[in-house]
Amino acid sequence: MASREEVISSVVSDLEQKKGIEPEDIEEGENILRENYDTLDFPVGRVTLQRIWIDKFRNLNDEDVRFENQNTVLYGENDSGKTAVLEAIRFNLFGRQERQRITLPDPIQHDKNSLTTVGNWTVDSQHHLIRRSMEKEGSAYVGHQRPKLVFDPNSEDANPHQARNTQQDISEAFGLWPVESRELGRYNIFSLFCLMAPDFKTFLRWQDKDDFLDLLFGMDMASAINQSKTLRQNKYAISDEEKTAPEELAVAKSRIDEIEERLSKLYGYKERVNEIISAKKDELRSVNDVIQRDDEYQRLKELESKRLRLERQVSKLESEKRETRGDLRQKRVRIERLEEMQMGEDLHSTAQELQKYMNVPDRCPVCTNDVDDTQRRRLLQEGSCPLCAKPVPTERIEIGSERDVEESIEEQEKMAEELVELRDEERKLEGEFKRLVRELQEKESELERVESQIEDNSAERLLEYQDELEKTVSDLEGTATAIQVEVNANKRELESLEEEMDKLQGAYESRKLKSRKIQALSSFEKSVNYHIEQERASLKNELESEMNTLLKYFKEGSFADADEVTFDSQGGYNFTVEMDVQDDIPSSRHNQNSNEGKILALLFHTTVLKLLSKQSNTIPIRMFLIDSPYSDAPDTGNAPDITRFLSALPDILPDYQIILTVADTSMVERQDFSGDYKIRNFS
Secondary structure (H helix, E strand, C coil): CCCHHHHHHHHHHHHHCCCCCCHHHHHHHHHHHHHHCCCCCCCCCCEEEEEEEEECECCECCEEEECCCCCEEEEECCCCCHHHHHHHHHHHHHCCCCCCCCCCCCCECCCCCEEEEEEEEEECCEEEEEEEEEEEECCEEECCCCCEEEECCCCCCCCCCCCCCCHHHHHHHCCCHHHHCCCCCHHHHHHHHEECCCCCCCCCCCCCHHHHHHHHCCCCCHHHHHHHHHHHHHHCCCCHHHHHHHHHHHHHHHHHHHHHHHHHHHHHHHHHHHHHHHHHHHHHHHHHHHHHHCHHHHHHHHHHHHHHHHHHHHHHHHHHHHHHHHHHHHHHHHHHHHHHHHHHHHHCHHHHHHCCCCCCCCECCCCCCECCHHHHHHHHHHCECCCCCCECCHHHCCCCCHHHHHHHHHHHHHHHHHHHHHHHHHHHHHHHHHHHHHHHHHHHHHHHHHHHHHHHCCHHHHHHHHHHHHHHHHHHHHHHHHHHHHHHHHHHHHHHHHHHHHHHHHHHHHHHHHHHHHHHHHHHHHHHHHHHHHHHHHHHHHHHHHHHHHHHHCCCCCCCCEEEEEECCCCCCCEEEEECCCCCEECCCCCCCCHHHHHHHHHHHHHHHHHHHCCCCCCCECEEEEECCCCCCCCCCCHHHHHHHHHHHHHHCCCCEEEEEEECCCCCCHHHHCCCCEEEECC
């Protein structure tokens, strides 16, 4: 496989060949790749297990299992706790991983409240002790997050009262932190080194398996692609404003062109109007000069002044005439009324004579309603009721008092005096009215003569022309003002549009830059993906070669007629075992509970671990845990092949500590593993 620098140089070269990618974009891509394409540095080279003590874990109580860094087979009956030992090993090293796809459900015995594991590990020939416990607290589990790690527990410096540690402390001490810090999940990472029943294909079906293998084999470029995608989706994401900037910019530019064209026309129109105003004002000044020097104009001014004075006098006289006529009308109405009243009294001398002795009552003697003068006279003259005109008995007519007679005489005297005064005032008003009519006629005649003289004056036509010029100038100045108002409105809109244009131009330039960056990063990702595929292709070739070699151990069962193993040309690490007779067997088939699935997993895990052992710097776990490889259901056809393969594992993986759990069944005998394995009877 190519070195890190060779890959970086090749990606940069790819980008340089692309059109539209600027040097700064190439530099950005190179920096992303350098920052995210680091070779993992593992401070520890080898981690194996010496011994584990297990108490109250599943069905195990006070169980001490010694491995002494050797290959071991835990051999015994079903449900004897063999699988629990492997789970306890995983728990001791990694704790209980919650809310992940691989978990450790309910490990504490149902009638107990806690469990404890103590693991003695070898880390590069040095002894490390991990004590990890867990307690029930309601429905939750606590304590497993705070293990205790002791370096070289047999030394004098070992402190039994040492404070608890964190999982990171253990991962760093065991050299696992460079991988674990990538947040891949501890149990997921360990699934490569641990084939657990019932799902032997856990690792094969892990979604992030491809990136994890790339990481282990020095092809850690997935994080560079993720960083590039993050930049495209966040830093260089095109906003809604930037998306619409080109269209809005075109609309604003079109509107600016329209306004500028309109302003150009308005400026031309205003210039022509100002020229006309200037010409009319010059003409008006000439007319004014002529008028000022003309004697007829001076006489016309005097006549105009006299006409104005006469018009005011006529208006005043007409107002006085109307007022006098109104007063005279009121006087005459009052006089007529008094004369009627007086005439009525004269016509009834008999009644006047009787008033010396009696007075007519003010109310009708029959109906007692008030009576007027006419009714009163009818009563006195005819003796009739004032209302119904029927005869009234003489004895029913009331006799007025002397006081009433005196009051009536006084009223008549006052009426006569008022009548005299009114007639005198009438005569005066008639004289005043005649004077006003006469004077008004004189003023109107004089006004007519003045207006006739004005009409005959030669300067009048010049003044009319002067008025006409002044009106024309005024109208033109109004037009010029309206034009200026429209100019100002268009200028304000133009300024606003130019400000908006600046913003839109900025958004447009930003969109162009981001689009270029997105295109460059997309090209960068394609190039990196291409190199990943190239590197993966090289690794796949090695995997194919090694797996094809391992097929020789399968001679009797389902894989007896296996021809070869081929990996998919694109994508991740899915593969297919091509068969001569039966259908091909793909690794993606959901057959994890069958021996077919177990054999696929055994082939793949073993091959990956063998190639990892050839790496000079790789993950330090040197363990391969295999739980119940024969399954619960009898499969005598595949059992010999599985036994043959497991027996050869110590030779295939000489750098790994292999721990098997095998049930005591008819499919296998203990002596089949006695050569390279330490057999521990587990019943």
